[in-house]
Amino acid sequence: MGFEIRDSETGIGTIITIVFERRTTGSVVCPACGALVGVRDEKCYTCGRANPGLWGFGPALRKLGADFGFVPLVIGASSVLYAVTLLMSGSTIFRGGGMLSLLSPSLPILLLFGASGAIPVFTYGGWWTVLSAGWLHGSLMHIIFNMWALRQLGPTLIDIMGPARTVIIYTVAGVTGFLLSSLAGRYLGGLPLPSFLRGAGFTVGASAPIFGMVGALVHYGSQGSSMVKRWAMSYVIGAVIFGLLMPGIDNYAHAGGFAGGYLMSAFLNPMTRERGDHLLVALICLGLTLLAIVASVLHGLPLFR
Numbered sequence: 001m002g003f004e005i006r007d008s009e010t011g012i013g014t015i016i017t018i019v020f021e022r023r024t025t026g027s028v029v030c031p032a033c034g035a036l037v038g039v040r041d042e043k044c045y046t047c048g049r050a051n052p053g054l055w056g057f058g059p060a061l062r063k064l065g066a067d068f069g070f071v072p073l074v075i076g077a078s079s080v081l082y083a084v085t086l087l088m089s090g091s092t093i094f095r096g097g098g099m100l101s102l103l104s105p106s107l108p109i110l111l112l113f114g115a116s117g118a119i120p121v122f123t124y125g126g127w128w129t130v131l132s133a134g135w136l137h138g139s140l141m142h143i144i145f146n147m148w149a150l151r152q153l154g155p156t157l158i159d160i161m162g163p164a165r166t167v168i169i170y171t172v173a174g175v176t177g178f179l180l181s182s183l184a185g186r187y188l189g190g191l192p193l194p195s196f197l198r199g200a201g202f203t204v205g206a207s208a209p210i211f212g213m214v215g216a217l218v219h220y221g222s223q224g225s226s227m228v229k230r231w232a233m234s235y236v237i238g239a240v241i242f243g244l245l246m247p248g249i250d251n252y253a254h255a256g257g258f259a260g261g262y263l264m265s266a267f268l269n270p271m272t273r274e275r276g277d278h279l280l281v282a283l284i285c286l287g288l289t290l291l292a293i294v295a296s297v298l299h300g301l302p303l304f305r
């Protein structure tokens with residue numbers, strides 16, 4: 001039982017297919033080296049990887065290779081979370097501040113769903129919010145701008161790295177971005193610095209992981225494609241100018257995300273082919289992200305009673 005995964009399919013269909021397409025006989029391709037192995041073999045005789053059949057789920061995982069539907073997944077999940085946080089804010093929707101803060105969910109509701117920053121991470125101990133904050137947005141312009149950038153950058157990075165490595169880069173860059181921003185907010189927040197250097201007490205938005213994509217593209221570009229590098233650098237320059245001129249831009253999240261994406265691209269090496277193991281790690285990344293949002297809600301709900 002199972003169905004075709006098409007480009008537009010989201011992660012839900014992916015997971016259903018994997019669960020229903022378990023194989024228990026015959027041979028499969030080792031997710032680490034690509035050699036043929038028995039689906040029940042304890043280890044691969046070519047490379048030594050343990051459990052190369054992935055409990056029989058290896059073949060279904062391999063079918064996902066072409067496209068994960070990752071960009072539609074991020075846009076869909078971010079839009080749903082934005083709508084939910086906005087509706088739950090009710091009459092407490094933040095007002096004032098003009099066009100850029102139009103339709104802003106309230107801070108307590110964003111905290112409930114996993115906003116990150118110095119206060120959630122250090123004051124409340126919500127360390128997992130470094131995974132959830134990238135899926136939340138602070139206003140209508142904020143989500144539109146980020147999703148537009150994601151649609152520009154995502155398909156190119158998926159072409160270069162493959163969908164699974166793109167998910168890994170996106171997730172790790174969110175963590176490094178929000179971690180740097182929270183650390184800066186904790187240790188620099190009280191210092192007499194210009195506001196764009198003080199880090200964030202609270203922070204949300206996909207721009208940290210999106211800057212991870214930019215960092216990965218700059219790394220890939222520096223390996224040979226000067227066109228890709230120039231294109232990615234134009235985002236960096238735009239962000240630096242924007243970040244210095246506009247109040248409320250989380251520059252540490254951008255810088256931390258960029259560094260995380262650059263380093264992950266170097267670690268994953270875009271000049272090699274994506275492996276089955278990357279797909280496994282990507283699914284774990286998405287699972288942990290979902291858990292972080294659930295943990296935030298469960299952790300925060302008692303405060304609302």
Ligand SMILES: [Zn+2]
Nearest residue numbers: 030033044047
């Ligand atoms: Zn192998």
